[in-house]
Structure formats: structure tokens, C-alpha cells
Amino acid sequence: MSEKYKTVAYYPGCALEGTGHGYNRSTKAVGRKLGLDLIEIPNWNCCGAMEVKNIDPELQNYLSARNLAIVAEKMNVDTVMAPCNGCYHNLKKVEHDIAKKPKTQEVVDRLSQKAGHATYQAGEVETIHALDWIKEAIGEEGIRERVKNSLKGLKIANYYGCMYTRPRNIFPEKDQGEGSESTHNPHYMDDLLRAAGAEIVDYPLKTACCGGAHTLADSDTSTKLVLNLLQTAEDCGADVIATECPTCHSGLEMHQIRAEKEHGIKTSVKMLYFTQLLGLALGLSSRKLGIHENVSDASGLLKERGLA
Amino acid sequence: MSDNGERFTGHGEEWRDARLSAQDARTATSWVEAKIDKRALLTNKDRVEDVRDAMWQLEKDGEIIVHRVGDQHEPVMAKTLYGWDKKIPTNQLWHHKSCGQCGNIPGYPASLLWLMNQTETRYLDETDQTSCTAWNYHGSGIGNIVSLAAVFLRNFHQAYVSAQAEGLDPGYYYPLVHCGTSFGNYKEVRHFLMHSAELREQVRKILAKLDRLIDGKLLIPEEIVHYSEWLHVMRGRIADKQQIDASNIRVTIHPACHVYKMVPEDVIYDDDVLDGNRVAVSTGIMQEMGTQVIDYSTWYDCCGFGFRHIISEREFTRSFAIDRKIKVAVEEARADVMVGHDTGCITTLDKNQWIGKAVGKDYALPVLADCQVAALLCGAHPYKIVQMHWHASPFEDLLEKLGIDWQRAKAEFEGYLEEVAQGKIETLYEPRRAITSGEGYRP
Amino acid sequence: MTDPILIVGGGPAGLGAAQALSAIGRKSILVEKEAELGGAPIISGYAKLVPSGEWAKDAIGGMVQRVAGSDLVDVRLGARVTEFAGTPGSFNATLSSGEQCQVSSAILATGFTHFDSINKPEWGFGTHPDVVTTVQVEQMMSSGKGVYCPSDGRVPDRVAILLCVGSRDRQIGREWCSKICCTVSANIAMEIRELLPDCSVYIYYMDIRTYGQYETEYYWRSQEEFRVKYIKSRVAEVTSDGNRLLIKGEDTLVKRPIAIPFDLVVHAIGMDPNLENATIAETFGVDLQKEGNIAQQFSYGGIGLTSRAGVYVAGAAVGPETIDDSIAQGQAAAMAALGMDGGMVAPSAAAE
């Protein structure tokens, strides 16, 4: 176990205070269990998700830059960890844009000054995802050593979604050869859960889209996309889809129900956050991991497999 | 330009005038303007196949016999698109009639025959001939290469032997094709025949059954000739007979697709006609007779006939004919007449105008074949010979502009109709010559 | 004593050969049929060259001056070679003046002929005055008069450049790609946009072949910086409605017919084999390839070899070629000719 990422700034984002509550709880619980410290960014604001970008991309950059500026200015850490793909993506995006685009620098600087805080400068803070955090700080070996309750027999399809890998140019650390994360075939979650004893199924739709951006605006599209994800996971033999993003997770849950209610197409695969699965393996209780707060009710399955 | 004044083209600081002297600029221009021997360069026969070469070879191999354009046919050489020579026979012609012309624009072939009478051209117009069947093929899909080829060779065989009925040698008459589609189709079929031994064999069997082989061989014409080509090479001689001045007439030409787009290497382009930039037929004779030929933006477009559309989808035909051709000729070229050289085009452009009234597009542009206009200008009777009453588009203004009293001519014709009813019929040639074979044939 | 080397053609390839030979102190005789040196870039009045961006008059003009000023190059203008006899190392060339020259070898740098757009009548050249060729636009620009419509001198609002005129066209017996027209057209398009910022320039293409580095410098940059529009369409006809030219095409990416008005239409004319190649081939006893260019013997051991030992070829005489490659080939052919003198026998000759 390395010292890297032992203490990081924690950026939960809005979703983890709402529908992604289970993700929030399990992330914190797993962190504690693993002896990692999360310090929540004081006064953080919403990253803007995709929606603010659609209104104006530079405004979204400002929103994300403000959070990074707080970390750089007020916190004694050089890393910020965001479990939500959307937040993670946006922090990565502003890091990229602020380094490369004069227009971004100009707008972020102007708004930061008006708002009365320091302007974030490229390179001051490193942004990582919850997957990077555990993968780097603990590693597969570290997980394997700590497994109390192996996930053995549980078949998992890992679903990474869009924002974790795309577009490649905002993730300069990915695709750097052996050991690094891949944008084409991400595997950090596979690695960690496999270390926790799970059987990882070969899931071709790892980075397909769940339609999360339109979950309400164009629900039919989202339902179709989600159904593809769910049915494929079932075709691949998965019991569980492991997620690492609150928007994807709730999208899968919501549209599983919507497909059933509106189209009469029923699927039974369950959704669990990867932190919930890791937590179970580490011996944490289902309640502590917020598994009961998921819409997708995995309690029967977990009981059956002796995991809860 | 970027802020620091540097040229953003990257052409660098050596940006300055070319300093090309006036003399240099002139030399430069003349270099480009010097025209290369038009289409001859690199369209020689090593590069583009001349089907006639295949014919000579097959004849040498004893597979076919070529019906030659001989001296007796008084050929005139014309240059085609690639600068090749094409022999156009000008005498002893066998009329391969067009069903559409004969059926609904009879003044079209009648004018042509009348012009032949004026120029003392010998010809035969007989009953032993079929349609080329290509309209039907292109329209319905019924028919095939074998049937088309057999029809082609049957009719051309008849042209070859027809003179025997008059006690003359075979080959005396050379076929002259009236219809643009027949012309294009026959050329296309000849191409397939020359390239496919299998097709030749299939057709040989059929023609044997019809007793239409020469020494057991297929008879293939040396040139497939359209009447408009005859008219083109005869234009000087026809213009000599001109009686009516047409210099005030603005003419738009509608060239027919199957005449100049199908097998294009065989089509006449003449340096003296529009600098050789457009197909020469029709334009050539119209210019020769002193009309003003006006170019227009849809010159290259087809008429909208469509083969099957003219029968079953006239929405397309009428829309295209009016919008792309008639309207443009009237509004853009301010034409007095549109002149064509093919059956389908004349029919389409002529008959489909009236319905334009339904959408406020009533252009009333006369549509005539080149030979009809030529005959008119040489003094042919507008009704008795040119048979203009079969045309749907109004032609009366055009006749007035040419100084022809159409009302008198019409009255004359109506008088003539009464004589016809009594069996007093005038014809362009001795009627019995039309019968050369089969039922009713009496030598 | 070695005899001089004969160079036929005073364009970029011939100049390149002459320059190379004089640089190492070898004599040459340069025979040019026109009254001045420089070849197509000078005689046809090209404007700025690809890829240097230099004016032809400066770039090729500079070469002409160096060659013309060299004591080692014997320049014969307005001359042709009428006979060529002998064996490698000892040829006898008869010039059109009747003069006989002893030469050790010959380099054919006889170039090409611009495609004559009159051969594509449906595209309006020769019918409509505002249909011009790339060469004519080069001349407009190089003569300093700017780009205008020849019919009435007005400045065009909208220019279309049609690619592959006289190239890649079986209808007129020219199946080859002329190699340089895409790049030249992109260059011209950028120049027009620079001269006339309010004028839109559209390029009608069926393939874009701005190969190698030209991709960024010409194809990409013409779009990114100069906003030149590319339409994937080979046009059917160029006609006129009496006011503007009409281009009829299918926008194949949209799958719709288009009929767009333009003020000026430019044919990106291709490169035909030199019109005189048949005569040249006969005089020098070399083969032509099927398309009418001087046939090059492909051998990685030798450069610019023809079917006759001691006779070399360089530049557009072998097919469409760029100016800089023509110069390089001229220089390379010079080296090959020298090599033969020194006893290095060309592989094809050795094989005989």
C-alpha cells in the first residue's frame, strides 16, 4: 500500500447528496475501512453537469474551476477525488481547457475575480475518480489481503458509462500502456472487484451510453438505451451490474422500472455501486453501505449468495 | 491577417507582385488558349474502343458480314465526338420508320421524305419492318438483349434485301433510322453483339429460323445512321432550296438523349457548329438556314419522356417537360420554337404543354422536328406535308412570323380532305413500292 | 575528354538537371523548343507555387537565371532535336537548325501538356467566357490583375473550382490522376479568399488527394483558416441562365441534386502527356507507356531510365509530377547520366 491518495479532497457532487446517497455512504465507509481520509471540499458547488455546458461551456468551466480553486487555495491536499462521472469529467475538462484554451482562461479568470476568489491555474490540483483512488491507494493486492467475505460466485458486469472515458483528450493519464486505465476498454473496476473475489463477465457495453442526460427530457430514448444495457448484461450471465456513477446508476434503476411499466419488458439484473460491492467484500454491512437505499433491490440476491 | 501583421497564409515574406511583363502574360495566355486538336488526343483507338474495329475482325474471321456504306450511297464523312470519321450515306436510303412519329406526328417522316424528294434522294419506304421494341423494353422491362438484337438484325436484314423487290442488288438501300431511341438502342445492341459470342450464337439461331442470315452469317451495318445525321450533312444542299427567310426566328434546340448520350463516341460534333462544343445535328441545319439558335441553361436535360412515365406517370413527364425545358426556353431564351430530332421528345414537349394551364404555366411554345422546320422553310405545305395539325402546341404565331398564311393553308388542306374522302390521295412516292414482301406482294 | 550531356526541355526538370551538372563542372547542352526557359511555370504564367508559396517568376525565374548565366550550359532556344543516333557515351544529336552535336547521353525533360478543357464540352469551357482554367486563374493572379470574370470584368461573389477536369475520366480516355490539381486548387482557393475576402469559394471534388504534408497545409488549412467549402460531387453540366453560371451536381453527402449559381467557374485541368511525345519517342528511340508518357524503366538500382541505354527521363515527361519533384528528378537523372560515364552501367543496359 502506497501513501499516494491516502488523503484526498472529496468532491461528492449534488447527486451523491440525493439519489446517489448509497454511493456516498459506501464510498465513505470503504474509505474509512481502508484507512483512507476523505476531506470534503468546503463550500463546494455543483459542477454544472452537462446541462450548464449546453447553456455555455465556459460557464460550466467556471463552476468546476471554482471547486478546484478552493482545493488549491484552502486545502492542504493536491488531489481531488470525485466519485461521480459527471463531476469527475467536468473537473478533468476544465483542467484541460484552462491549460489549452485562452478563452477558458479569460472567462474563468473574469468570473473568479468578480466572485472574489482565486483563479484556478492549470496543474494546481490533480483530479481522480473513486476508481483511481482505491486502485492506486490500495490496489488489487491490498483488496485481496483485506477480503473478509469474498464475492465468489457473484457474476458482475462492470458498467463505466460515457463520462469516465470520453473524450480521450481530457484524460491524458489514460491509455498510457500497461497498468494505466483504458478509454476503450476500462478495467479498474474489473480489477478491483475481481480482487474481491467476484466473477467478472465479459461485458461489451462497458462504455455504452445510458441516456442519462435525457432521462427525463427524452425518456423513451433513455429506456431503450438502458434496456440494451440490462439485457446484454443478462445475456452475458451477470447477476449484478456494478456502477461507478450516480447518474448511470439511477438511470439504470429508473429505466428498468420504466421499461417494465411502459413496455412490459422485465429484466432482473441488479445494480450496485462498486463501492457497495467492495464494502461487502471487506465485511461492511449492507446497511452501512446504503444498499437498502438503492431502488434496485438486491437484498434477496445478496442474501442468497451469503453476502448480506 | 494575424495581429503582428504577419500574413496568415504562411506564404512568407517574399509576398510581392509577380512582375510578369505584359508580354509574358500574353505568351502565357496564348499557350493555354492555343487549342489542341480537339478531342483527338488520347481518344485514339488504343484507348477508346471503336466497335467498327471489332466488326472488321469478326468479318475477317468469317463470323459476320458487314453491310457497307458504299460509293453508291454517296457517303459524306462527318467527325464524331472523338474526332473519328463516320460515313453518312446520302442516297439510296431505306426508311426505318418510328412508331411514335408515324402514330402521332406523321408530318415528321412526311417532311423528311419530302426533303428527299426535293434533293432527289432515292429511298424506299416499305411495310416489312417492325418497331425496334426499345420503347417497350425501356418502359416496361419486358424484352431482353436477345430479343432486341434479333429485332435489330431482322430489320437491317430486310433493309439489305429489300431492293430485290425492285430487281436491284442486295445492299442497294442503306437503312436510315428515324427514331432516336431506335438509333441509340441499335448502336448499344450492336456493341453487345460484337462483344458476346454467346449473344451472337443465340441470335443466329433465331435469325436462321426467320431465314434472315446471309450465307449463314449475321449481317451487321457498318454505320448506324440517324436521319438527323443525313439532314446535317445535307444541310447545305437543303439550304439551297430555302424559300422562306427565318432570320427573325429564335430557335432552341432540344437534343435527344438516346441520340447523343447513348454510345456517344458515334455522335457528330462539328467544328463549325457551336465550336464543336455541342452535338451538331439540328443546330447545324438551323444555323445553315439562318435562324438564331439560342443556348439555354437546360440544354443538356432530357425531355421527361421516361418511356414508362409517358404512359403511366405523366405527373413526372409533364412537370419536367414544362419546368426544365419549355419554361426555360420561353422565359430565358425567349424562343419562338423548340426544335428536336426525336420522336419521344417532340411528343413529350408538344403534348404536355396544355396541361400547364392547371398550374398557371401556359407557355404555348411550338415544338417541331428539325426536318419539319427545314421543309417549311423550303416551302412545304404546312398541313399537307408538314402535317402541323397533329401538333398540340400552338404553331400559328410561328407561321405568321415566317410570313406563312396558315389560315389559307388550313382552308386548302380542309378542301384537300374532301378529295381524300373521295379517294383522291396524293403521295410522295408510288404507293406500290411500299410493298416488298409477304402478303400482297406482287413483283 | 567527355562530351557534354544533352538536356531536352527547359522546364523545372531540365533546369534541375542543368544546374546539377554545372555545379559539378560538367558541360551540358539545353535544348528548349520555346523562345524562353522555365517551362510551364514561367511560360504558362503560374502564380504562387506549391509548396513554397514563392511566385513562379521568382522561384523558377531564379533557376533560369542561374542556368542561363552558367558557362557550362549551352542553351539553345527555339530548337528541337530532330535526330539522335549513336551509342551510350557517344551519341550524335541533330538539332532543328541542322547543327550536329556530339553528346555522351541525353536527358528527356520534355514535360507535359495542359489538358484542354474544350474536350469536356458539357462543363462550359469555350461556351461561357466565365468558365476558366486553373492556369488562367494563375495568370490573372500573376499578372497582378486579380481574379475577375472575363465576360465583364466584375469581381466574383462566388467561385467554384471543379476538380478532375481531364483526369480520372474514362469518357475522354484519361484515367490517370493528375496528382497535383487538388493541392493547386486548394492553394488557388486560399489565394482567392485572401484577395477577395467576401468571395465564397467552393471546390467540387470526387476524391481529395492532397497527399502527404499537403493535407495539413492545403486541404485542412483551406477549410480551417480560409473557410473554403468542399462539395463531394462531380458536376454534370455547367450552363448559364443568362446571368450567372449554373452548376448542376449531386451533393453525394446529402443525396440531393443541386443546381447552384456561380460567377466564375474554374476547371482544375489535369496533365496530359506532352502532345509531341510520339515524335520525341521516335526521335530518341524510346518507348512510350500506354497512356502516352515516356516509359520509365522501374529499377531501384537506376534512376530515370528509359528503354534506351544512355537516354534518361525526368519530370512530368513520365506522367503527372510536381515542380519540386521534377527538379529533383532532373538532378537525379543528371547524376545517373554521370554515373554511366564513369563506367557505372545502368541495370537495364546491363541486362541487355
Added chain:
Amino acid sequence: MPIHEKSLIRPEDLTEHEQLEIDGVDVSGHWSTFIETRVVSDYNERMEEEIAALPGGEYIHRCFQCSSCTNVCTVNDLNPDFNPRYWIYLARMGFEKELLRDKDLLWQCVSCHKCTHVCPRDVAPEGVMKAMATWAELKGHTEVKPAAAFDAEFTEQIVATGKIEEGRIIRGFFKRTGQPLNQPWLREMSLRLARRLPILMGLKMALAAVFRPRTRDWDKSRAAITEYIAEREDANRRALNLD
């Protein structure tokens, strides 16, 4: 004859007369039907600039139509008419009428970023899709689409408090788009949750409704953002020659 290939003609291109008599001849129906051309006869040369000026559209001019974007497009998989490559081309060339035929599809991009990920020319097609949807709305060619309503609701909440609250987003969105909140599937979802967490759920919802999550110390940021948005909206309208 009724037109055999009628499905190949756009209905708006047909002129038909149910009853018509000319010169005493009955030419009703197909006897007098005319077709208008579908040939595109001009470009709107300002269109590319307009879209380039809107958020997300700035790299549209780089496109050279390789179609990588459409090939990977998530929505295109579901609906082949959703074709970013095609629309970018239409916009670049100024085929305004053609683009408007698809105006009701433009907004359906799900922002999966596959296109931006693969685009060899860095056009960022995902952004261009947004710019096009915005263009169609600002120009008045379409009503405000649900996606835009969602974006607006979302952004307004952030501007107001620095954060969003999902329940409020859902309520706000349904209100904006005039839809009932009582969607069967949403109800089902709440029911399933409530079955397991009856008290906590109720409490959470009630709390969130009263105590909105908010970022402390947000006032100055809010002012800066509000001013910036107004500035951008103004710029967008100017770019489109509106007002």
C-alpha cells in the same frame, strides 16, 4: 395513373387538384398533378457562422465528413435519421431547408461524447449538436425542446444556490414542460423505495423541499454568473441577427 413511386416524392412537392376542368376537359386528380423540384438551388452562406457562434459550435468548420461521429453515435443506433455528420454538412454548406426538416431531432443528442472522442478533426460534434438545437430554438424554428427546458431548470437552480436538488429538478422540469408529475413509472419507483425506506424517504423529501441544498458564500459567484449569462445570451442573439 397514381404515381407509382409516390413515396419517393415529398408530399409538399406535389400540387394536386381534386376537381379541375380546363377548356371543357376534366383533368381532376392525377391528370393535372404537378411535382415541384427537389433540387437545392442555393446556399445560406451565413449558416455556418451562426452555428459556430453558438455555445459548442465553434469547431464546426473543421469537419471533412469522415462520418466517424455518425458511425459511433448512440442515438443513430436507435434512429438512423439522427445523423450528426449529415447535419454538420448541411449547416456548413447552408442547406437550411434540409436541416430544418430534421429540426425536431436535433435536440435528441444524449451527450455520450463518443463522437467527440473519435473525431479526427476535433470538431467536437457533441457540442455542435447542442449549438444546432439552440440555433433552431433561437431562430424560432422549433419550440423550446424538453432538453433545453431541462438545461434551463438545472442551470437556474445552480445559479440560485450553487447546487441542485434532484427532486426539485424533476418537479421544475415537469412544470416547465407542462407534464404531470404523476408518471406511472416515477410513482412505481417511489413506491419501491418507500416500501423499504418509508420513514427516511418521507423525511428526506420533506427536508429537501424546505431546506434546499446550497453552497455557502455563493452570492458573488451568482452575480458574476448572472451577468455572464446575460452577456452570452445577448451575444448569441446578435450572432443570429435577432432583435
Added chain:
Amino acid sequence: MTSSPQSGQRAVGKLADPIGADAPLDREALEEIFDDIRTHPRYDSELNGCLNCGICTATCPSAHYYDYSPREIVQLLWTENVEGIYDAMQEKIWACAQCYTCAARCPFGNSPGGLVMVMREVAIKHGMESAKEVLRPFSRVMLKVMTTGNQLAPNMITPEHFPDWGPNISKVEAPLNILRKAIPMPTLHTQETAWAVNLKTSIELYTIWEESGVLDQLETMDENLFDVIVDIMDEKREDYADWLEEQDDDDDDD
């Protein structure tokens, strides 16, 4: 692997519409149709390759009005897209106006119009519904040409069949037979055919129809019309045989 086609698609990571699914086409039948096209005697000389340049569609009159593109047809054939070919044969190929402008323009020397003809022939061979529909209005012409050797007759052009050609089919009031006789060409004094075709000639053409397989085509497409034509021609052949016999008798008498 599961047997469902949808999951097959998903297995390569391709999304599909999981809610609406299409019935799969019978690929073998499609390939048979394509084979008939590919082996048609015209095929090779009409298709050399395709650059997708669009010049054919640019110049196509049908493309002017229809969502029809010869380029697309050539592409379907060139890429051997059997589904697309089949679809095109349902409707699109009939839009072609057979003007051959495309062939005159193609830089590759293809003939898209010729390829359409091949496809039309094959559509007929397979008795496709589209071909039957298209043929129906043609039956008058078919009957005429197959029984007389002449495609068109003056008496076919009547106001009932051509109201859109207006009231002036002739601008001189007279019965058709008089108007025809007033044409100064003796061969045109006919109403049933465009020119007088003698009996032997029409029988010769009928033999061509029989021997070249055209009659079989017709039988597939329109059995009624086929029966009518066969009856007429049997009668004509009998008449001709009788006449020949008479000739022989005359000869014998001589």
C-alpha cells in the same frame, strides 16, 4: 451465444432498438436475385467500379423529382448490398427515365441506366409485385407490339386516355381515317398500327418473342394478357399458313 438476433448485435457492442424489432429477410432469395443481376449479359459492360462522384445523379431527370439516385443504385450493386438491391427493386428502379445521361457522363464508363434495365428484367423474371404494377398500364402497348410488331397506333391516342393532352389532339376537324389518308406516305394510311405492317413481318417478330424468352417473361407477369396474345397470334399464323398455301396453289395453277 444466444440465438436471438438482437443479442447477436449487442454482442459486438452495437446497440439496437430493443422495443421494436424487424422481421429478418430471407437472405438466400435475395442472393438469388442478385446472382441473376450479376450474371446478366449486360452487367459487366455496364459496371466497372464507382467513385461515388455523383455525376450520374447530378444529371438525372428523375433525381430532380424523386428521392432517386443512380449513384445509390450503382453503389448498391458495386457493394453487393443484396438487401438494398431488393429494396431498390421494389420501387426506386422504376423511377429511372432511361435517358442514359448518366452513362454519357460517368467517368468510369458505367451505365447506371443500363444497370436499371438489368434490374427491371430481373424484377420481371422474379415476378416481383412492383414490376407487375408498373406493367399494368403498359398492357395496351404490350398487346399492340406483340401482336402487330408495331408499338403504337393512332387510334390509341384518344381523349379518354389522354385528357391531359388537351382537346386539340388534332387541330383539323376530320375523322381519323381521313386524316390518316391525308398523310402523303402510303404506309401511314392506317389506324390500328402506326404504319402498315404486313402479316409475315408481325409473325416474324412473334417468333422472336417466342425464341428469346420474352413470351415467358410475359406469362410470369400477366397471364391474361399472355393468353390473349397467344390466341391472336395462333390465328395470325393460321391465316399466314393459309395464305402461303394459296400461293402454292396459285403456283401450281401456273
